[in-house]
Amino acid sequence: MTTQTDRTPETAPFVPSFDAPESQGRKLAIICSKGNLDMAYPGLILANAALGEGVETHLFFTFWGFDMINTKTSGDLKFTMLGNTATHLPQGLGGIPGMTHLATSQMKKAIADLDVPEVPEFLDQIVASGGHLWACRMSADMQHLTEADLRDDVEGIISASDFIELTDGAQLLFI
């Protein structure tokens, strides 16, 4: 990067280009399809980061991702060792009664230790930062859920095509 200081050291101060035109108008769409505690966080962290960079951000919750915005489940997502070889422990351990509870508590503690909020509070922060939450029509129908079952700040239960339409030109992440 060529700094202004190189050219005009006396007159124009060198200032970060926070609002450069090329950084304007960026849009991000994140599809959250998982309801496990560990798979809820990537979308939340990326959405939060994008909003902090001034990027217009839309989250679309579909299938098991509905658990993130269903008020009955959003504070109670779980982490299981089962089917997750990245714990590097024997899979049989994961099936022992109480193991999912233990693994969940440990993960929640590790997340809290980093001062990262729980899922409902994280979504509060995302909405306060200007993020948009959308729910998938088909998932709502499959699970017999209505807007009354979801967080108040979910802006609507919309079809996949509605979401594609409203995120025209956006970069997209599927999680």
Next chain:
Amino acid sequence: MPTTTIAGHAVEVNDEGFLTRPDQWSDELGSELARLIGIELTDDHWKLVHFLRDDFAEQGETATLRRVSTRTGTPVKSLFELFPGKPAKKMAYVAGLPKPKGCV
């Protein structure tokens, strides 16, 4: 390390323009840094800027937006209103600190 002149003071900056020496900062400089990025500092801004300075002195790293919000009791929404667009970075810049490293 490039230097630039702000409010009559030569200060060291990195390749993005952030001050690299917290000791070169003063309230006067903070006002000018804010003006350069289009922000007129009010008491609400100063409260946050001074929190960032104090917290950096204690922690050795710049507070993230969430930390600023929880520690100062300022709603995230207000942070976005006070430092529009990229609040964490703008706040750090005005406070003469590196941009925050934390993810959340």
